[in-house]
Amino acid sequence: MSHGNMNLTLKIWRQNSAKEQGQLVTYPVTGISPDMSFLEMFDILNEQLVSKNESPIVFDHDCREGICGMCSMVINGRAHGPKTGITTCQLHMRSFKDGDTIVVEPWRAQAFPVIKDLAVDRSSFERIQAKGGFISVNTGTAQDANCLPIPKNDADASFNAAACIGCGACVATCKNASAMLFVAAKVSQFALLPQGKIEATARVKNMVAQMDLEGFGSCTNTGACEVECPQGITLENIARMNREYLVANCKD
Amino acid sequence: MSNTSPNFITSSLGKKYLMGFTGLFLIVFLVVHVCINACIYFNDSGVTYNMVAGFMANNIIMRILEVGLFLGIVLHVVQALILTLQNNKARPQKYAVQNSAASSTWYSRSMGLLGTLLLMFLVVHLANFWVPTKVAVFNGEEHNTFESLKPVFSNPLILTVYLLGLVSLLYHLLHGFQSAFQTFGLNHKKYTPFIKAFGFWYSVIIVLLFASMPVTMFLGLIK
Numbered sequence: 185m186s187h188g189n190m191n192l193t194l195k196i197w198r199q200n201s202a203k204e205q206g207q208l209v210t211y212p213v214t215g216i217s218p219d220m221s222f223l224e225m226f227d228i229l230n231e232q233l234v235s236k237n238e239s240p241i242v243f244d245h246d247c248r249e250g251i252c253g254m255c256s257m258v259i260n261g262r263a264h265g266p267k268t269g270i271t272t273c274q275l276h277m278r279s280f281k282d283g284d285t286i287v288v289e290p291w292r293a294q295a296f297p298v299i300k301d302l303a304v305d306r307s308s309f310e311r312i313q314a315k316g317g318f319i320s321v322n323t324g325t326a327q328d329a330n331c332l333p334i335p336k337n338d339a340d341a342s343f344n345a346a347a348c349i350g351c352g353a354c355v356a357t358c359k360n361a362s363a364m365l366f367v368a369a370k371v372s373q374f375a376l377l378p379q380g381k382i383e384a385t386a387r388v389k390n391m392v393a394q395m396d397l398e399g400f401g402s403c404t405n406t407g408a409c410e411v412e413c414p415q416g417i418t419l420e421n422i423a424r425m426n427r428e429y430l431v432a433n434c435k436d
Numbered sequence: 437m438s439n440t441s442p443n444f445i446t447s448s449l450g451k452k453y454l455m456g457f458t459g460l461f462l463i464v465f466l467v468v469h470v471c472i473n474a475c476i477y478f479n480d481s482g483v484t485y486n487m488v489a490g491f492m493a494n495n496i497i498m499r500i501l502e503v504g505l506f507l508g509i510v511l512h513v514v515q516a517l518i519l520t521l522q523n524n525k526a527r528p529q530k531y532a533v534q535n536s537a538a539s540s541t542w543y544s545r546s547m548g549l550l551g552t553l554l555l556m557f558l559v560v561h562l563a564n565f566w567v568p569t570k571v572a573v574f575n576g577e578e579h580n581t582f583e584s585l586k587p588v589f590s591n592p593l594i595l596t597v598y599l600l601g602l603v604s605l606l607y608h609l610l611h612g613f614q615s616a617f618q619t620f621g622l623n624h625k626k627y628t629p630f631i632k633a634f635g636f637w638y639s640v641i642i643v644l645l646f647a648s649m650p651v652t653m654f655l656g657l658i659k
């Protein structure tokens with residue numbers, strides 16, 4: 185344990201269900217180590233709440249190593265907190281100062297209804313993905329894959345797009361609650377590879393249609409998503425999807 | 437995979453293409469507009485200016501383009517309204533704390549507001565010049581467009597409205613110019629920095645040129 189433990193004031197969004205009104209509730213926490221992760225601080229707070237017979241704060245988390253994309257929290261007005269390029273589980277308390285007040289809210293979007301407290305329902309992403317975020321051709325074995333020559337730049341760009349962990353920070357950050365960065369990553373990942381080209385037209389059309397249907401906003405190119413994305417997905421992917429969409433609509 | 441998607445133009449992306457297309461059309465129009473207005477700098481009691489303005493007013497191609505211009509503005513504004521309302525609806529519960537400045541510029545987030553200010557300015561602008569010209573043509577009267585500029589721009593209140601309108605235009609264009617290219621899917625490591633720089637200088641120069649006109653008229657430098 186390092187020295188310099190911190191006392192903090194947390195203001196956390198509590199909401200019983202999507203149908204009920206929520207509110208910010210103030211919780212003082214003491215003796216927080218700067219080496220703790222943000223979620224470990226929540227574990228400590230929850231233990232205290234349970235020991236006082238209060239209901240613990242519900243928040244999503246799974247891997248706690250920055251790869252599952254579950255730990256959705258807007259911290260002091262920024263998705264995943266003050267640092268860029270990381271998820272909430274990778275945020276450490278040393279990013280805050282003793283005496284700080286920290287406001288924690290859920291992702292806020294029509295298409296991400298609150299389940300309870302900080303946990304939101306992101307199944308809208310799953311439904312978009314189910315509309316075309318896959319290929320239905322047989323790709324054969326590893327050897328067959330190696331027989332298909334793919335330019336290094338395309339392979340790299342596809343790989344970078346595939347790094348999207350579906351966390352929803354792009355939606356949470358966007359002033360329009362737009363899912364363009366997420367959908368663009370999923371479209372790009374396949375659009376760049378020969379195996380993905382076969383269904384490219386229907387894929388982009390169907391995924392965009394589902395995105396609109398779910399009630400996400402549209403893109404005004406503010407670029408906020410790109411800044412807050414923990415996986416470094418870039419706006420070039422959105423441009424690629426816009427191109428793909430135009431071409432797909434010209435074809436049929 | 438079967439295709440179950442709706443029309444291009446009713447989709448969010450289709451609407452954005454229309455916004456970008458009409459926006460770029462308006463950007464081209466502004467170049468033509470500023471060039472014609474610059475004729476006042478011949479400082480010849482408006483002889484050249486009236487000649488060019490007269491040519492524009494009595495030319496069938498220009499009349500057709502004028503209809504296109506109105507259509508372009510209406511389409512741009514209607515799509516802007518639909519998209520802005522949809523975007524507001526996408527987040528019914530706002531954040532208690534939001535640090536937007538950490539990830540985007542204020543003017544990129546304020547296109548609806550800047551556009552509304554522009555629209556208000558456009559109404560004033562058309563009432564000042566376009567309406568009197570049309571009324572005169574309708575009544576078959578002689579209309580000296582250049583002379584009609586002077587009383588308008590000697591009014592400090594109107595001068596202020598014009599300058600504020602131009603500030604809105606500046607910020608609308610600073611985001612809008614490069615945004616349109618991104619909407620069309622033109623984002624490229626090599627060319628995008630050039631598009632952004634070009635858009636920046638286009639916005640600054642066109643707004644300064646427009647602003648110089650009411651200011652020099654107000655100061656009585658144009659006779």
Ligand code: HEM
Binds near residue numbers: 404405456512513613
């Ligand atoms: C001289 C007049 C105008 C010009 C040159 C212009 C230009 C542009 C351009 C180039 C864009 C970017 C399109 C894109 O991102 O694809 C844009 C977006 C927009 N404009 Fe205009 N515009 C003008 C007037 C207006 C007016 C009168 C309104 C509103 C009432 C308006 C509202 C908007 C809105 C809401 C956007 C969307 C922001 C975005 O998607 O980035 N504009 N405009």
Ligand code: SF4
Binds near residue numbers: 347349353414416417
């Ligand atoms: S694009 Fe980035 S921010 Fe959006 S869901 Fe994927 S990883 Fe998260």
Ligand code: FES
Binds near residue numbers: 245253
């Ligand atoms: S808990 Fe898996 S990314 Fe944070």
